[in-house]
Amino acid sequence: LQRVKNDLESMLSTVMLQNEHLEEDLKREQQWYKEQEDILHTLNNMEEDTENQVGQPSVTRYFYKLQSKMLKLQEHKEELLNALSEILENYFPHPVSPKKENSSVKPTVELITLHEILEILVNKLISIPHEPYITINDSFWPPYIEMLLRFGIALRHPEDPKRIRLEAFHQ
Structure with missing residues (x-):
């Protein structure tokens, strides 16, 4: 114990x-x-x-913030366009008009590449978002336009079938 x-x-x-x-x-x-x-x-x-x-925060501070955001967006856009151009060069070659063997006549219109079409559409959408339509002319290769429309990348103007715009995927 x-x-x-x-x-x-x-x-x-x-x-x-x-x-x-x-x-x-x-x-x-x-x-x-x-x-x-x-x-x-x-x-x-x-x-x-x-x-x-x-x-209240100064206007110049807002301006510089907005300017820096715009520069970042511009750089991002350029990176995306460069990546897109590499893909398009590999899988969508420059359209060539069918040549007739006996014909020495050169085509009247130089066809533009799919990359150029998409770049025009993107630039139009970014620069003028309220009116992003472009007019299709003879330099646009019809199979490329048809492909963009079928896959929903581009949309026709509701009143003018000769005008298209890039689908606004960001909205």
């Missing part, structure tokens, strides 16, 4: 020592938490003061 009592007393002293360490840790954590709250409060006050001093 004496041995059990000694064991329990030693265990009690160990637990009390651990309890003291835990209380010290708790006090340190509470102090750290209070300091963090004070820092947060100070930063919030500084932010409010700064917003009050600045007032």
